[in-house]
Amino acid sequence: MAKINGNEIRPGNVLEHNNGLWVAVKVDHVKPGKGGAFAQVEMKNLRNGSKLNERFRSADKVEKVRLDQKDQQFLYENDGMLVFMDTETYEQIELPADILGERRPFLQDGMTIQIEYHESEALNASLPAKVTCVVEETEPAVKGQTAANSFKPAILDNGMRIMIPPFIDVGQAVVVHTETMEYSERA
Template sequence: MKINSVDIRPGNILEYQGGLWRAVKIQHTQPGKGGAYMQVELKNLMDGRKTNERFRSAETVEKVRLDTRDFQFLFAEGETLTFMDKLNYDQITLDKDLLGDAADFLTDGMDVVMETYEEKPISVQLPDQIEAVIRDTEAVVKGQTASSSYKPATLENGVRVMVPPFVTAGTKIVVDTYAREYVRRAD
């Protein structure tokens, strides 16, 4: 399926230069001179090579249509992760590398979507946003402008994110799992 380059998201699988590539990081850039473009870091799913590519905004790329199935994350053991197929209860073990940085947000019992290509697991999609609790954060410095200042905070899973000054330790927040950014306070 063809998609515009501006619709590429981290985790998308693209057919590019005769191989299957996962978009790891994306950055949309609008230079002062010339047309806008997407800077995309791609990782080859077969051999692990990485490359950076620049796609013009009007360019289209081929997004690979993968088979998807619902799985549940069971546990991590060293560098491997174990998932259970929610349909037939089969278990599958995958390398942590397959998920990249998103693996830090896995919690026991989390529902995920596994994408397969010719029956081989290619990627695991976590929810776009999850709720997390702040373990600790720095104190607010008096006199900082609240509108533009963020402070570092550590979540209970060890991930560091930048949060607004009003967020304190013990606060439950919503975090974007792929951008690793604060979204809002949890209800």
């Protein structure tokens, strides 16, 4: 593991702090008029999901942890647990369904997602950047409503509500950004 200075912390970095593994969610670099500069870091615990706000001065040393990433295939959900399989060794692991948070509906059967490990412990899972979904419900396009930034609400086949352009109808496939949960393009 590498030690980094407090001012080198970036969002997404995984740190070992207070005998736990934390991911930096938000980092603000503050330069007060009096005293030295510091980084105000909002962190989330990878094991239990608790949050912590911490100040790190540039002289503070922090342990930066490197997580191993493996592509694994989603098999099924069982009693609030998601079951994934390593496509090389065929080993199966279970992770709680809430590990994906509000992005959980975008997980599809057979989808390959990236799971991050620290030593042999699975800590995090991330979906592909874009997912294809089918529009199940939307309003019909209103004639003449072709303004550049006009959108209409739609419900996708996974139950998610997003805004789509007026030219897309029920039954058409669309590509959705999983990070922002917004329409990207027609599939």
